């Protein structure tokens with residue numbers, strides 16, 4: 001019912017989960033997926049929209065160096081994996097965008113950059129300048145410098161802060177489920193997809209589960225935290241499945257998704 005609104009937005013922030021961009025078994029970028037997703041981004045640019053990508057995947061792409069992903073990595077190992085994986089991640093985005101004549105700029109942030117007014121304004125100005133010259137900002141947390149005290153911890157909230165900072169009308173979280181369900185759909189196949197949320201009630205909170213992987217920190221809990229930020233800022237957040245062809249077009253065409261509407 002709301003799907004058509006995406007194409008009229010001035011600015012979209014799109015967050016990519018680790019499982020979409022990274023093949024954790026091989027430590028390689030899922031290039032066919034990325035190339036297909038970038039076609040969606042190019043289509044948005046072609047109709048005059050601004051797109052900011054917030055991407056996870058650095059830790060997942062760098063963690064094969066430790067060869068024990070099943071047990072999870074210690075903090076310093078995650079930071080090292082991110083240092084290695086971030087290069088692979090950015091190279092993949094750069095190449096995919098370049099094929100369509102688009103440039104990109106890497107923006108790495110920590111909590112301190114968001115909390116400090118001066119630094120926050122610098123971030124906004126850089127994002128605006130990148131968009132002005134037709135380069136796609138590609139944002140991630142600076143995992144290598146973030147400590148327990150300064151880390152944002154998850155890119156869902158980072159993406160929400162970015163959306164608020166640039167007054168984007170939409171934040172789209174692409175992940176490996178269709179959206180928020182009444183129960184975990186992996187556990188109960190009868191779980192229903194919630195298509196529209198106008199207020200995050202205790203009942204909605206109760207539907208969120210827990211983070212499930214060692215290489216990413218997201219899950220429905222952080223997605224609801226992101227939704228609160230976006231809804232309070234008067235914008236809309238959409239959660240949808242990313243592992244399908246042209247996931248942004250699928251949302252526009254009314255595909256399964258959960259819409260968190262502004263207050």
Ligand code: GLU
Pocket residue numbers: 018055056057058059060082140141143153154155156215216217218
């Ligand atoms: N910044 C982490 C990475 O790039 C991911 C954080 C998250 O999963 O939200 O691997």
